[in-house]
Amino acid sequence: xxxxxxxxxxxxxxxxxxxxxxxxxxxxxxxxxxxxxxxxxxxxxxxxxxxxxxxxxxxxxxxxxxxxxxxxxxxxxxxxxxxxxxxxxxxxxxxxxxxxxxxxxxxxxxxxxxxxxxxxxxxxxxxxxxxxxxxxxxxxxxxxxxxxxxxxxxxxxxxxxxxxxxxxxxxxxxxxxxxxxxxxxxxxxxxxxxxxx
Numbered sequence: 001x002x003x004x005x006x007x008x009x010x011x012x013x014x015x016x017x018x019x020x021x022x023x024x025x026x027x028x029x030x031x032x033x034x035x036x037x038x039x040x041x042x043x044x045x046x047x048x049x050x051x052x053x054x055x056x057x058x059x060x061x062x063x064x065x066x067x068x069x070x071x072x073x074x075x076x077x078x079x080x081x082x083x084x085x086x087x088x089x090x091x092x093x094x095x096x097x098x099x100x101x102x103x104x105x106x107x108x109x110x111x112x113x114x115x116x117x118x119x120x121x122x123x124x125x126x127x128x129x130x131x132x133x134x135x136x137x138x139x140x141x142x143x144x145x146x147x148x149x150x151x152x153x154x155x156x157x158x159x160x161x162x163x164x165x166x167x168x169x170x171x172x173x174x175x176x177x178x179x180x181x182x183x184x185x186x187x188x189x190x191x192x193x194x195x196x197x
Contacts, residue, residue, distance in 0.1 A: 001197070006035030013041040019048050026067075026089045028057070029175045033081070047162075054155040060145070061152040064093040065116065068103050069156045072120045075104050075189070076127035079164035080100045081172050081196045082180030083189075086160075090179065104189045115144035119153050126157045127164075128138050171195045 007122040009017060009030060020030050024102055037044035045124070057063045067090040074082035090100060102109035106120045118140035125132035141150050166172070182191055 002032070002036065002173050004036050004039060004170060005103060006032040006173070007038045009035070012038050012044075016041045016044055016048075019045060022048065022052060026063075028088070028092070028177045029127075031085065031172075032175060033170070033172045036170060036172060037166075051159060051161075054152070054159045056089060058152060059123045059149070060115075061119075061149050064095050064099075065119075065157050066152070066153055067093050068099060068116075069093060069123045069153060070160045071103050072106070072123045073127045073157050074164055075159040077160070077164040077168070078085065078183070079160075079168045080162050080194045081167035081178075082160060083175050083186055083191060084174055084178040084193075084196075087185050088178045088181040091098065092186075100185060104186075106147060114134060118144050122153065123157045125159065166195070173197065 012020065012035070019032055020038075023030050023034060033177065034044055034048065037047055055066050061069075067086050070082060071086035071090060074086055087100060087103075090103070095103075096111065098109070098111035102111050103120070106117055112120065117196065118137075122133065122137045122141055125134070125137050135168045141153070174193055179193055181194075182193065
């Protein structure tokens, strides 16, 4: 049971209701996390605007790869809610079976190139508390990514830092579609729905 129940879509402030329809594209649903934030519409609106800015398509840090970064960050933090959401979103944004099956163990996978492995390793280290980012992570990122791309990568990690803490601490109920993807894809990683019932 969540700490604070999400509002029903019909209960959302009308302007916010229109704004959050955006989430149905990548996730098929308006997340319960956003519907819980909607108890304070300004927080839900600010989060939605940040999400749109961070996850927008811009170039080499593709929408598909941003979702895989979000998954890697969520896996490192242990947030089961966000892991399920990001494996679903990665699939919806065209991640191959090989990438979906190996993102949690990317170091050993030929499905990721050296630039992607550097970004995924950075995401995992940046998620640790305190941050595990080292000079070696910086060097690897700089060898493969331009400054604006590194900002995009860090933007994804920071966005999921917020979401991981929000959903894990609030016990956000996992919606049916992401839950089914988590059950279908993530059980071999030790994933379960846990508190997100």
